[in-house]
């Protein structure tokens with residue numbers, strides 16, 4: 001019997017407001033973190049190094065300001081998603097459209113009305129909106145005046161924001177998730193936690209304190225979501241990369257296990273099980289990290305556990321602590337580690353590992369026995385428009401097909417998989433580099449790294465392939 005995905009599988013695509021909307025000043029929107037991130041390779045340096053000032057500097061380009069202009073073209077784009085047969089579309093709500101500064105008492109009606117239109121347009125085609133509440137786009141005022149998630153007050157502002165969107169979109173949005181790739185704050189606090197490490201400080205104390213505030217905020221949102229919308233489901237969202245051990249040296253195995261726990265499981269252990277795991281408490285003790293936890297916080301975390309786990313999957317990571325041959329860290333450009341000799345990498349140095357997706361699904365499911373939702377996966381690649389106007393992106397089709405085959409295997413293994421929304425279903429601004437040339441879409445957008453282009457949309461070869469795959473519910477893989 002052919003392997004198949006479950007009935008009602010949520011096929012679709014994923015995006016984030018700051019990476020596609022543009023209209024950065026329209027509808028009374030306030031500035032947010034992404035609005036001050038420069039374009040090009042400089043962005044990764046900014047994100048990695050301490051001391052970023054969150055200012056717009058003259059002479060630099062800010063690609064998220066216009067992005068791909070979804071703000072004005074959402075109808076055309078959603079029609080294309082519908083043509084592919086999407087069952088779900090993951091979008092984020094830009095917090096700074098709803099609360100331009102973040103600390104107002106009342107929401108901005110124009111911002112709310114914009115998402116009414118987008119959500120209604122999706123529902124017109126029976127596409128389920130899957131909403132990320134916070135995707136690397138905290139209002140800039142909260143970052144600059146309050147210190148982002150370092151500050152406990154962020155919990156109150158987030159509560160006000162979630163109350164506004166839950167009450168407004170109840171009955172329309174059934175799938176929610178709180179913080180995009182919450183664990184990415186361990187690597188890049190600027191985007192996820194809304195602050196830059198100061199040059200003179202140790203990064204871990206403020207990072208884990210900020211996580212604590214997000215855990216409380218997320219748990220409160222989960223509780224409130226359930227009260228307002230008993231029919232809705234709300235999940236956590238992590239960046240998941242299975243950690244492999246380079247060799248069988250027990251020192252290396254233990255080292256990889258500890259790193260794996262901290263990176264891949266710490267946040268989900270808190271958000272799914274509702275408590276801080278013992279291994280992280282040991283890590284806090286040994287690194288002099290002392291969290292300020294107020295009375296009642298741990299009860300809130302316990303009561304606000306999520307309904308499903310969503311995650312992004314792009315790569316695995318290979319670890320080697322003790323190297324008898326004196327090797328060095330030369331693995332994935334984003335996550336580090338050492339090169340895995342069995343894998344090839346994308347043009348951006350992200351190691352491509354379809355079997356790693358099956359491993360991820362199995363590891364997550366055996367740890368939590370909770371529904372899983374792949375809400376990001378895809379290949380960032382250079383695309384070429386041929387003379388006849390076509391885009392022959394067979395490399396993208398191959399990448400996606402190989403990953404989907406492994407998803408099917410995982411379903412056979414017994415994993416409860418809710419859906420798959422591939423990242424950047426329409427070309428958009430890269431989060432880590434600000435480039436347009438790092439393209440993920442089934443839909444090509446005529447926009448380039450230097451900001452030029454007509455913004456015209458074109459169907460790539462993968463558009464037709466994905467359409468067939470959705471129609472066959474994966475039976476054609």
Ligand code: BG6
Pocket residue numbers: 016019180181239312376380423429430431432433438
């Ligand atoms: C995830 C993010 O890390 O990966 C997205 O949630 C991001 O915002 C995606 O765009 C791909 O990364 P990049 O850097 O290639 O855009």
